[in-house]
Amino acid sequence: MQDLTERRRAAFELLGFGALALGLRIAFDPLFWRFAGPVSLVTTLACLALYLRRRDEGWASLGLIHLGTARSRLMVLPKALLVFVFFAIAVAATLFAAEVLGWTFMKVIPAGVEDRWGDVEGNLPLxxxxxxxxxxxxxxxxxxxxxxxxxxxxxTLFRGVPFAAVFAVLLPALLFGFGHAYYQGLRGLVTVTAIGIAFGAAFLVLKRNLWPIVLVHGIVDSINFVTLYLGVERQSPVG
Incomplete structure (x- = not known):
């Protein structure tokens, strides 16, 4: 009975906060299209933090574990290297699949990417x-x-279901990809979903430690933005 209650609560939380994030992005979109995603996400996280606090649950239980010792902090780096390997495999597999299946849309930079980040080139404040x-x-x-x-x-939702871990990684990855499709198009949906699968798998392999994934995500996106600033190439950051 308790397991069923927990699964129902998990379903409610997934639907509720997923709908909140999507609804806020749609609401913010006409006001500031470029920043609708980040602002809606931060707002959703603020609401989630209040919810978790009422349940006496902290972010440590969701992966932001306390790195109390020097060894645990140093271990973030080799673990981040493992995450990067997962990331590289996902990107390489996506590019390979695109070639084999003839997905020409994967070779075209979506117009939304240029609209959102095209003026980063040469603009240091931006x-x-x-x-x-x-x-x-x-x-x-x-x-x-x-x-x-x-x-x-x-x-929690898929507990007891065959291949529960696969579904637990795949569902959020699809939502992650869908959340980027509004400006990155079908190419963004496919690529970001693949990256989401890689990050989700790494999250479980690392026993729900978010720090290495946060580090890799930040570094990859930072490199992409620096290349945009330098005018080297037009790539879409993960976020």
Whole structure:
């Protein structure tokens, strides 16, 4: 009975906070399209933090574990390397599948990417603004919500179901990809979903430790924004 109650609560939380994040993004979209995603995510996290506090549950239970010793902090780096390997495999597999299946849309930069980030090139203040967003709303925010909250609650929801871990990684990854499709198109949906699967799998392999994933997410997006600033290439950051 208790297990059924926990699964029902997990389903309620997934639907409730998923709908809140999507609804806020839609509401903010006409006001500030470029920043609707980050602002809606931060607002959702604020509501989630209040909810977790009422349940006497902290972010440590969702993956932001306390790194109390020097050894635990140093171990973040080799674990981050493992996360990067997962990330690289996901990107390589996506590119390979695109070639084999003839997905020509994967070779076209969506118009939304240019509209959102096209003026970063040569604009240092704008670069610094986006880097700030990368390390708050993207690296920390998305990982806390998508991996820390959605994956954890999905594990509860699918408890006892065959391949529960697979579903618990796949469902949040699909939501992660869908959340980027509004400006990255089908290419973003496919690529970001694959990255979401890689990050979700790494989250479970690392026993729900978010810190290495946050680090890799932030570094990858930061590199992409610096290349945009330098005019080297037009790539879409993860977040």
């Amino acid at each position: 670069l610094l603004l986006w880097l700030g967003i990368v390390w708050t709303a993207a690296a920390f925010g998305e990982e806390m919500f998508v991996r820390g909250f959605l994956v954890t609650r999905s594990l």
